[in-house]
Amino acid sequence: MEEQRELNALTLLDAMKEKGVSPDERYRRLNRYLEANARRNGIPLHGSLELTSFCNLDCKMCYVHPEKGMRAEAPLSPETWIRLIDEAREMGLLRVSLTGGECLTYPGFDDVYLHLYERGMKIRILTNGLLLDEKRIAFFRRYRPTSFQITLYGGDEAEYEAVTGHRVFGKMMDHLAMLKEAELPVSLSITPNPFMRQDVRPLLEAAARTGFPWQINSFLMPPRAETGRSGGDLPSDRYIEILRTATALRGEELTPADPAAVPPPSAAAAEPVRGTSCGAGRSSFAILHNGIMCPCVGLPDIRTEPLTVGFREAWNTLHEAAVNLPAPGECRGCAYEAQCTLCPANHRSAAPGHCDRRICDRTLKMVSAGLMRLPDIKNPCE
Amino acid sequence: MKLKEQYELVSLAGDSLLIPLGDEGVRFHGVVVLNDESAFILEKLKQEQSMDSLVQALLDEYEIDEATAETAIRDLLRQLDEYGITETKGC
Numbered sequence: 001m002e003e004q005r006e007l008n009a010l011t012l013l014d015a016m017k018e019k020g021v022s023p024d025e026r027y028r029r030l031n032r033y034l035e036a037n038a039r040r041n042g043i044p045l046h047g048s049l050e051l052t053s054f055c056n057l058d059c060k061m062c063y064v065h066p067e068k069g070m071r072a073e074a075p076l077s078p079e080t081w082i083r084l085i086d087e088a089r090e091m092g093l094l095r096v097s098l099t100g101g102e103c104l105t106y107p108g109f110d111d112v113y114l115h116l117y118e119r120g121m122k123i124r125i126l127t128n129g130l131l132l133d134e135k136r137i138a139f140f141r142r143y144r145p146t147s148f149q150i151t152l153y154g155g156d157e158a159e160y161e162a163v164t165g166h167r168v169f170g171k172m173m174d175h176l177a178m179l180k181e182a183e184l185p186v187s188l189s190i191t192p193n194p195f196m197r198q199d200v201r202p203l204l205e206a207a208a209r210t211g212f213p214w215q216i217n218s219f220l221m222p223p224r225a226e227t228g229r230s231g232g233d234l235p236s237d238r239y240i241e242i243l244r245t246a247t248a249l250r251g252e253e254l255t256p257a258d259p260a261a262v263p264p265p266s267a268a269a270a271e272p273v274r275g276t277s278c279g280a281g282r283s284s285f286a287i288l289h290n291g292i293m294c295p296c297v298g299l300p301d302i303r304t305e306p307l308t309v310g311f312r313e314a315w316n317t318l319h320e321a322a323v324n325l326p327a328p329g330e331c332r333g334c335a336y337e338a339q340c341t342l343c344p345a346n347h348r349s350a351a352p353g354h355c356d357r358r359i360c361d362r363t364l365k366m367v368s369a370g371l372m373r374l375p376d377i378k379n380p381c382e
Numbered sequence: 383m384k385l386k387e388q389y390e391l392v393s394l395a396g397d398s399l400l401i402p403l404g405d406e407g408v409r410f411h412g413v414v415v416l417n418d419e420s421a422f423i424l425e426k427l428k429q430e431q432s433m434d435s436l437v438q439a440l441l442d443e444y445e446i447d448e449a450t451a452e453t454a455i456r457d458l459l460r461q462l463d464e465y466g467i468t469e470t471k472g473c
Binding site: 010 | 392403406412416472
């Protein structure tokens with residue numbers, strides 16, 4: 001039988017085995033390869049399913065859940081989700097993120113989840129964790145997801161109430177302890193927002209006490225019009241302050257960059273380039289609670305309707321739009337290109353084909369503070 | 383012998399993968415990457431097969447001799463058995 005020489009999953013695995021790469025690391029790299037290959041070939045490998053806009057919390061910065069008094073749309077039926085999932089699977093879907101609103105409030109959650117489970121999908125559940133009680137944890141111990149991503153909104157009852165409208169900090173800590181005991185795969189995320197306490201240390205310490213890995217989200221999604229909310233992201237300095245506190249809590253030291261070695265971001269009014277720089281619309285999609293499909297939840301203006309035209313046609317249209325999306329031309333060749341976010345959702349408020357200068361400002365400040373390192377910037381202490 | 387029903391063959395941009403389904407996904411925790419010949423044999427193993435029927439199928443599809451086909455199939459079946467991916471009638 002002829003030996004295969006071109007790069008494919010098999011030759012990659014063989015090469016890694018020859019180099020003595022561990023099985024876990026081989027699996028991680030194989031997944032990265034599958035993702036890159038899916039992007040190159042326009043295969044919808046990953047889908048984010050926004051099961052419902054309803055939530056059991058009322059976060060003041062939420063981009064999905066309607067404010068009190070705003071009309072919430074009825075969610076799709078489980079049968080409709082299952083049909084979309086099966087159509088997507090035919091085209092390569094293997095990884096699914098379940099989100100909302102709060103996805104565990106969706107009445108047909110078990111039907112959709114178990115269908116995904118039985119079809120061998122890698123399932124990530126994005127949740128506020130409030131419904132993860134003993135009974136739910138027993139369910140997920142039996143039908144184990146790949147991971148939970150749980151957002152923590154406060155370091156005590158008062159902060160939870162200020163951000164989410166509910167005093168549920170104690171309940172959350174109980175649930176996280178039960179999840180730890182159940183050895184379920186959880187990671188915590190913290191979303192910086194204008195309603196959290198100025199001193200973030202108690203919140204970060206609460207996250208650290210759980211024993212789960214935790215990280216700080218780098219971007220606050222602007223609320224959709226139908227939520228009745230408005231509001232923008234936090235200023236760069238606030239993010240830097242939060243990240244500095246997190247770094248100190250982790251016992252790490254920051255070394256600010258030498259100011260003379262920090263270059264200005266590219267100012268050239270370059271021609272726009274085309275195409276999303278991430279997997280959005282190339283290897284991933286999001287289906288919103290009303291059945292509209294977008295490249296990701298952060299790009300709701302690029303939309304197709306799989307319920308009307310079928311998943312295949314909707315994906316093909318979306319993919320075409322994603323690879324032709326004007327992307328910031330200034331970023332190409334900028335000194336910060338490798339470190340800065342090229343996420344098209346982050347640059348949405350700028351003119352099409354240009355970057356949002358607030359992102360440039362934030363990246364420059366992050367590098368200056370030592371929170372990011374450019375490959376050719378010397379640490380003055382070295 | 384036969385491929386367990388809890389596995390699905392998937393073709394993804396030129397790569398052939400064997401995906402474990404349901405509880406098998408938790409037990410197996412991974413995917414199997416297949417070369418063309420293995421994918422061909424596993425496609426056959428969706429139905430009950432004997433050693434002879436697999437060898438014949440491989441001979442019909444590829445220009446190889448019988449001894450090579452038999453060795454390739456035995457190696458593959460041994461690995462599949464180690465992973466618990468196939469089942470034999472009566473077991």
